Amino acid sequence: MALGSHLEAPPPPASPPRPTHRYRLRFRKAGNLRLVSHIDLMHVFERMLRRALLPFASTQGFHPKPCLVFAQALALGVAGLNEVVDLDLLEAVPADDVLTRLNQQAPPGLEFLDVRSVDGRRAPQVRRAFYRLPLVEPIAGLAERCAILLARQRCVVERLRPRRRCLDIRPFIADVQAGAQADGAALTMALWITPNGAARPEEIVHALGLGALLDQGAVLERTHLELMDELPADERWLPDIPRLADVEAAPEEIVAAAGAAPEPPVAIGQPLIETPLSFET
Numbered sequence: 001m002a003l004g005s006h007l008e009a010p011p012p013p014a015s016p017p018r019p020t021h022r023y024r025l026r027f028r029k030a031g032n033l034r035l036v037s038h039i040d041l042m043h044v045f046e047r048m049l050r051r052a053l054l055p056f057a058s059t060q061g062f063h064p065k066p067c068l069v070f071a072q073a074l075a076l077g078v079a080g081l082n083e084v085v086d087l088d089l090l091e092a093v094p095a096d097d098v099l100t101r102l103n104q105q106a107p108p109g110l111e112f113l114d115v116r117s118v119d120g121r122r123a124p125q126v127r128r129a130f131y132r133l134p135l136v137e138p139i140a141g142l143a144e145r146c147a148i149l150l151a152r153q154r155c156v157v158e159r160l161r162p163r164r165r166c167l168d169i170r171p172f173i174a175d176v177q178a179g180a181q182a183d184g185a186a187l188t189m190a191l192w193i194t195p196n197g198a199a200r201p202e203e204i205v206h207a208l209g210l211g212a213l214l215d216q217g218a219v220l221e222r223t224h225l226e227l228m229d230e231l232p233a234d235e236r237w238l239p240d241i242p243r244l245a246d247v248e249a250a251p252e253e254i255v256a257a258a259g260a261a262p263e264p265p266v267a268i269g270q271p272l273i274e275t276p277l278s279f280e281t
Contacts, residue, residue: 020057020067020088022121023098026114030079033109034219038073044107045085052101057088071124071225072193078131078201079221082113084124092117120229126193127231127238128174130224131201133213135178135185142178142187145208149176149255156249157203157256164258166249169199171241176204188223197244206256 029041036044046066049056058064067088074080089098099115106112149155155170174190181188187210191199201220205211214220228236 020090021092022118023087023089023095024116024118024124025085025087025098025102025112027083027085028081028111028113029074029083029109030081030221031109033107034074034077034079037076038070041074042068044110048102048105049087051105054093054098054101055090057090069123071227072126072129074222075200077219079219081221081223082225083222084225084227086118086124122229125228126225127228127236128190128226129193129198129222130226131189131191131204132221132223133187133201133205133210133218134183134221135187135213135218138180138185139178139210142208142210146176146178146187149173149204149207154247154249154253155207156247156254157199157207158254158258160258165246166254167197167244168247168249169203169244171239172197172199172244173204176208192239192241194238194241196241203256211256 029036033041042065045068049066057067059067069086071084071086074083087098095115095117099112102112102115150173152170154168155173156166156168158164158166172192172194174192176187176189178187179185187205187208189201189204191201191204201222202211202214205214205220
C-alpha cells in the first residue's frame, strides 16, 4: 500500500467571489424609529432587504450579514433627515426599482429618499455633519451666545464614558448659528468629523445654555452628511485637528458638565416601539 494513501483529498479550490454592484441609499429615520439603536437598525435593514427580494451580497463567516456600510451611525434619539448607507447587490437592479421595493417594506418612521449607483469600493467618508434644533420661538440673545462660543479658544466639556474626563471640542466646531428659517426658528451647527474624534451636538446645545430644551422633549435633527467623494476635488480636505484628548480645566471653564452617571435599569418594562423589529423575516 502506497504511503499516504489514507490522506484526505485536498479541498476543492474556493470559487472566486461574485462581482457586486454598489448603490448609495439616502434615507430618513424619524418619528418613533429614532429611538431604535444603530445595531437594531441594521437588523431592520436586513429584514427589509429579504422582504424586498433584493439580491444583496453578504459578508463571509459563520454569521453572514448584508454588505451595508453606513456613512456614520446616528445617536439614539436624534432624527436623521438625510442619512447615507452603501449597499452591495449581486445583480444590477435599476435604482428606481430598488427605491420602490425598499419603501414598500419600510416600517413607519423610515423612508428612502434617493438611490443611485456608485463606483468604487471605499466606504463613504464624512467631512462634516450638520445638525438642527428646532425652536418654538426665537430666543433672545442666542445669536450672541453662538458668536461668543465660536470666539472661544477652548470649549471644554465633560464626558462620563468610558470614564469621567474633560475634553476640548472647540477644534471640531465648524459653525454654529441661530436664526429664523423657512420652517421656523432653529439652532444650526456644522461639526467636523475626523478620525481623531468629533463633538456631539447635544454638547453644543448645553454649552449655549439650552440643555433644558432637550430635557423638555426637543428633538435634535441631523439634516445632512457632507461626503468627501461627493465634493469637488479642491474641497476634499480636513482641518489639522489634534486627537481628542484629556485636558485640565477649572470647573468654571467647563461649558457642558456631564452630571451624575445614569442608574442602570432595575427591571425591563414594556418596549418603547413594537413595529420595526417585531415583524418576521
